Amino acid sequence: MIKTLAKQIGQYKTASIMTPLMTALEVVMDVMIPYITASLIDKGINAGNIQQVYYYGALMLGMAFLSLLFGILAGRFSSYASSGFAANLRSAMYKNIQRFAFSDIDKYSTSGLVTRMTTDVSNLQNAYQQILRITVRAPFRLLLSIVMCLVIDPRLSLIFVVAMVVLGFSLWSIISRVAKLFAQVFEKYDALNESVQENVAGIRVVKAFVREKYENEKFARAAEGLYKLYVRAESLMALNHPVMNMVVYGCIISLSWWGAHFIVSGSLTTGELASLFTYVMSILQALMMLSMIFVMLTQSAASGKRVTEVINEQPDIVNPENALEEMADGSIEFRGVRFDYVSKKDKAEDAAGKEKTSKKSALYNVSFNIASGETIGVIGGTGSGKSTLVSLISRLYDTNEGEVMVGGHNVKEYDLETLRNNVSIVLQQNLLFTGTILDNLRWGNTEATLEECREACRMAQADDFIMETPNGYDTHIEQGGTNVSGGQKQRLCIARALLKKPKILILDDSTSACDTATDAKIQKAFRTQLPHMTKLIIAQRISSVRECDKILVMDNGVVTGFDTHEQLLKTNQLYREINEIQNQTTGDFDK
Numbered sequence: 001m002i003k004t005l006a007k008q009i010g011q012y013k014t015a016s017i018m019t020p021l022m023t024a025l026e027v028v029m030d031v032m033i034p035y036i037t038a039s040l041i042d043k044g045i046n047a048g049n050i051q052q053v054y055y056y057g058a059l060m061l062g063m064a065f066l067s068l069l070f071g072i073l074a075g076r077f078s079s080y081a082s083s084g085f086a087a088n089l090r091s092a093m094y095k096n097i098q099r100f101a102f103s104d105i106d107k108y109s110t111s112g113l114v115t116r117m118t119t120d121v122s123n124l125q126n127a128y129q130q131i132l133r134i135t136v137r138a139p140f141r142l143l144l145s146i147v148m149c150l151v152i153d154p155r156l157s158l159i160f161v162v163a164m165v166v167l168g169f170s171l172w173s174i175i176s177r178v179a180k181l182f183a184q185v186f187e188k189y190d191a192l193n194e195s196v197q198e199n200v201a202g203i204r205v206v207k208a209f210v211r212e213k214y215e216n217e218k219f220a221r222a223a224e225g226l227y228k229l230y231v232r233a234e235s236l237m238a239l240n241h242p243v244m245n246m247v248v249y250g251c252i253i254s255l256s257w258w259g260a261h262f263i264v265s266g267s268l269t270t271g272e273l274a275s276l277f278t279y280v281m282s283i284l285q286a287l288m289m290l291s292m293i294f295v296m297l298t299q300s301a302a303s304g305k306r307v308t309e310v311i312n313e314q315p316d317i318v319n320p321e322n323a324l325e326e327m328a329d330g331s332i333e334f335r336g337v338r339f340d341y342v343s344k345k346d347k348a349e350d351a352a353g354k355e356k357t358s359k360k361s362a363l364y365n366v367s368f369n370i371a372s373g374e375t376i377g378v379i380g381g382t383g384s385g386k387s388t389l390v391s392l393i394s395r396l397y398d399t400n401e402g403e404v405m406v407g408g409h410n411v412k413e414y415d416l417e418t419l420r421n422n423v424s425i426v427l428q429q430n431l432l433f434t435g436t437i438l439d440n441l442r443w444g445n446t447e448a449t450l451e452e453c454r455e456a457c458r459m460a461q462a463d464d465f466i467m468e469t470p471n472g473y474d475t476h477i478e479q480g481g482t483n484v485s486g487g488q489k490q491r492l493c494i495a496r497a498l499l500k501k502p503k504i505l506i507l508d509d510s511t512s513a514c515d516t517a518t519d520a521k522i523q524k525a526f527r528t529q530l531p532h533m534t535k536l537i538i539a540q541r542i543s544s545v546r547e548c549d550k551i552l553v554m555d556n557g558v559v560t561g562f563d564t565h566e567q568l569l570k571t572n573q574l575y576r577e578i579n580e581i582q583n584q585t586t587g588d589f590d591k
Contacts, residue, residue, distance in 0.1 A: 001301075001304050001305055001308045004308040004311055004312055005089075005124070005304055005307070005308060008085055008088040008089050008092055008311075009081070009084075009085055009088070010084070010088050011084065012080065012081045012084035012085060012088075015077045015078075015080045015081035015084070016077075016081045016085075016132060018073070018077045019074050019077040019078040019081055019132040019133060019136075020074075020132055020133075020136040022070045022071075022073040022074035022077060023070070023071075023074040023132070023133050023136045023137050023140075024136055024140055025066070025070040026067050026070035026071045026074060026137070027136075027137055027140045027141045027144065028144065029063045029064070029066045029067035029070065030067050030141070030282075031141060031144040031145055031148060031279075031282065032063055033060055033063050033064065033067075034148070034274075034275045034278035034279060034282075035148055035151075035152075035275060036056050036059055036060050036063065037056075037060065037271070037274065037275060037278070038152070038269070038271035038272050038274060038275040039052075039056050039271065040052070040053060040056035040057060040060070040271070041269075041270060041271030041274060042269050042270070042271035042272070043056070044056055044057075046269075046270065046271070074133055075133075077132075078129045078132045078133050079129065081128070081129075081132060082125050082126070082128045082129035082132070083125065085124070085125060085128050086121050086122070086124065086125035086128075089121050089124060089125075089307060089311075090117055090121055092311050093113075093116065093117055093121075093307065093310045093311055094117070096310060096311055096313060096315075097113065097310065099315045099318075100313070100315050101315050101316040101317035101395075101396065101397065101398075102391065102396045102397055103316045103317075103341075103397055103398075104313060104315050104316055106341070107313075108310065109194060110194075111193035111194035111196075112193075112194075113310065114193050115193050115306075116303075116306050116307055116309075116310055119303070120303035120304075120306050120307050121303070121307060123300045123303040124300050124303050124304055124307060126296070126300070127296050127297060127300035127303075130292075130293060130296055131293070131297075134289050134290075134292070134293050135293055137286075137289065138286045138287075138289035138290045138293065139286070139290070141282055141283075141285075141286040141289075142283055142286035142287065142290070145279045145282040145283045145286065146283060148275070148279055149276060149279050149280075149283075152272045152275060152276055152279075153262070153267075153268055153272065153276065155258075155262075156255060156258055156259065156262070156268075156276055159251055159254045159255055159258070159280070163247045163250065163251050163280075163283075163284065164283070164287060166247055167243065167244070167247045167284070167287050168287070170239075170243045171243070171287075171290075171294065174236050174239050174243075177236050178233050178236050181229055181232055181233040181236070184229055185226065185229050185230065185233065185302070188222070188225045188226040188229055192219075192222040192223060192226055194222075195215075195218055195219045195222045196219070199215050199219065244284065244287075247284060247287075248280075248281070248284050251280045251284065252277070252280065255273075255276060255277060255280055259273040259276065316398065317395055317396075317397075317398055317416070318416075319415055319416050320412060320413055320414075323413065323414060323415035323416075323418070324409055324413050324414045324415060324418065325414075325415050325418045326418070327406065327407040327409075327414070327418060327419070327422045327503055328407040328408055328409075329372035329373075329407050329408075329503060329534075330372040330373065330406075330407065330422075330502075330503035330504045330532075330533060330534030331369075331370060331371055331372040331405075331406070331407060331408060331534070332369075332370040332393060332404075332405065332406055332504065332534065332536075333368070333369045333370070333403075333404075333405035333406075334366045334367050334368050334369075334389075334392075334402065334403075334404055334405075335367055335402050335403040335404075335405065336365055336366070336367055336401065336402035336403075337363055337365070337366040337367070337392065337399050337401065337402035337403070337404060338361050338363060338364050338365060338366075338399065338400050338401035338402055339361065339362050339363040339388060339392060339397065339399050339400055340361050340362060340400050341362055341388075361400075361557055362385050362388045362557050363385045363388055363389060363392075363557045363558075364557050364558055365402075365558070366385075366389065366402070366557075366558070366559050367402075367559070368552060368559060368562050370534060370536075370550075371534075372407075372503070372532070372534055373531060373532050373533065373534055374534055374535075374549045374550065375526065375527065375534075375535040375537065375547075375548045375549050376534075376535065376536050376537070376548055376549065376550050376551070376552060377536075377537050377538075377539060377544070377545025377546075377548035377550070377551040377552065378390070378536060378537065378538045378539070378545070378551070378552045378554065379538075379539060379540070379542065379545055379551060379552070379553055379554070379575070379578070380553060380554030380555055381555070383556075384554040384555055384556060384557065385554050385556070385557040385558075386508070386509075386538045386554050387427075387428065387508055387509075387538065388557075389552075389554065390425065390506045390508055390536055390538065391425075392404050392411070393406060393411065393423055393504065393506065393536075394411075394419060394420050394423040394425055394506075395411045395412070395414075395416065395419055395420075398412070406419070406422075406423065406504070407422075407503070421500060421502065422502050422503045422504060423502055423503070423504045423506065424444070424497040424498070424500045424502035424504070424505050424506065425497070425506040425508060426490070426493050426494050426496075426497045426505075426506065426507050426508060426510040427508050427510070428508050428509050428510065428512075430481070430486075430489045430490050430492075430493040430510065431480065431481070431493075432477050432480065432481030432484070432489055432492060432493070433477070433479075434477060434478065434479045435476070435477060436471075436473065436474050436475060436476055436477065437466055437472075437473050437474070437475050437477060437492065438450070438453060438473040438474060439477075440477055440492060440496060441453045441456065441457070441473075441492070441495055441496050441499060442499070443496055444456070444495075444496040444497060444498065444499030444500045445499040445500060445501070448499050450473065452499065453473065453495070453499065454473075456495040456496075456498040456499045457491075457492075457495045458525075459494075459495070459498055459522070459525040459526070459529055459530075460491045460492070460494040460495035460498060460522060460525075461491055461514075461518050461521050461522055461525070462488065462491035462492055462494075462495050465488055465491075485513070486513035487513040487514045487515070487518065489513075490510050490511060490512070490513050490514060491514065491518075491522075493510065494507065494510060494511075494522065498530075502533065503533060503534060504533070504534045504535075504536070505526075505530070505533055505534070505535045505536070506535075506536045506538070507535070507536070507537045507538060508538045509538045509539060509540065510538075511539070511544060512539075512540065516541075516543060519541075519543075519544055520543075523537070523544070523547060527547070541582065542565075542575075542578060542579050542582055543582075545565075546565040547565075548565075549564070550562060550563060550564055551563065551564070551565060551568055551575070553568065553572055553574060553575050555574055560572060560574055560575075561574070561575055
């Protein structure tokens with residue numbers, strides 16, 4: 001963990017070195033001032049020598065100014081270094097998340113990733129800033145103060161040794177308990193963020209079903225769990241102060257008692273006793289700083305572990321060596337494909353021959369062949385494996401067994417960017433980003449001209465409604481596309497996919513929100529204007545796929561039929577039943 005985090009210091013190493021250097025110089029000035037104060041009292045005030053008062057007073061003033069200057073520089077450098085460190089952490093996490101396969105994203109919840117990139121990184125930023133300053137200031141101040149005490153009077157210095165042992169043991173007992181609590185705190189943060197994210201994203205559903213009270217109660221439970229953990233942790237941490245006060249007052253009483261005796265006996269001066277009082281406070285403050293550092297490091301250690309997990313996560317799917325950067329055509333072939341939604345641990349057990357026989361495959365022994373340029377319909381009930389099937393084509397997931405061939409090569413042989421640029425998918429969950437319609441369309445091709453965007457929108461039957469808006473293609477899209485209808489959003493996403501000019505286009509139930517007439521127009525445009533592009537159309541309605549060259553019928557992860565509409569009516573009982581039900585009720589497959 002430490003090695004991973006240290007790499008993210010990067011270009012801020014100079015500031016990270018200058019911070020402790022400036023802090024050390026600041027501490028030297030601070031620690032020397034009480035020693036000069038003793039000389040001012042003994043050689044100036046008590047001796048009645050005004051010249052010595054001026055001399056030592058000027059010396060103290062100069063040291064105070066230097067201490068202030070070094071402190072300002074230390075604060076400036078530490079802010080620069082810690083902010084840069086946090087920026088590098090977020091950048092490293094975000095870049096690695098972009099490399100994640102769907103299986104990697106499944107491992108971390110969205111709310112968990114948000115917490116890691118916000119709360120956890122903020123904790124590490126604060127910890128790093130404190131490490132650069134306090135972890136230098138506290139031990140250095142402690143060491144120098146003890147040295148100065150030994151120089152003034154070794155006998156009274158034993159009081160500090162006893163105090164350090166008592167305080168150190170007490171703080172260790174507190175910190176060891178607090179550490180376990182903070183590890184649980186961040187799990188509660190994930191639950192809290194998840195509740196907020198789901199509620200905000202689904203606020204329309206919440207209001208439509210009048211579930212505000214339920215959502216409030218769910219959020220309250222998550223907040224209550226976090227509150228209770230924090231109360232327990234903070235209650236233990238609060239013990240630091242009474243323990244500190246007990247030790248401080250004990251040291252002051254002991255120092256006063258023994259110091260008075262030594263002054264009476266003539267072995268200690270008044271100025272030296274005054275300096276010792278200053279140093280005892282300095283020593284105990286340093287110990288208190290160290291205790292705070294330990295608590296903070298305990299808290300940030302949990303954050304550091306969570307952050308490094310994301311940074312070090314090795315994606316399941318990576319580019320192969322000597323990857324193919326050209327795709328010959330849009331042909332597709334599945335050869336005995338089996339796929340399971342499993343964790344990395346399960347995959348390791350599977351590879352070792354320990355797979356549980358009770359595991360149900362999402363796809364099992366799937367084999368078929370699609371020629372380049374064909375239009376293929378895919379139909380089946382919810383959970384039959386339709387979306388899983390097409391996810392394997394662009395390598396959003398990898399097969400457990402068998403091969404997926406595209407353009408005559410296994411998809412695992414392609415450069416990922418090449419593969420995904422040539423296989424364009426319009427997913428079930430259509431997403432538009434904040435910006436104009438034109439900005440969203442150009443996700444498919446950043447260099448696309450306005451006319452190219454309009455041509456893609458014409459095929460997707462989106463140009464008419466866009467031109468009816470006051471600003472046309474410059475119309476602003478709100479976050480998530482909330483200011484356009486479901487059908488409009490689907491058509492914009494189809495146009496965006498077409499702008500990539502892929503060899504394979506996959507529509508994953510992406511016309512479900514469109515009316516039948518619009519759906520038919522889209523299918524006709526595909527047939528007449530994209531004859532060389534392989535098209536896979538996942539649908540619930542047979543009317544959406546009946547004109548396809550062939551139709552793939554899925555049932556519980558198994559292909560039960562692959563033929564034309566007419567032939568499937570004759571040979572496939574499941575397809576025939578679907579057709580009869582939909583003709584009678586105009587329903588979908590699940591009905």
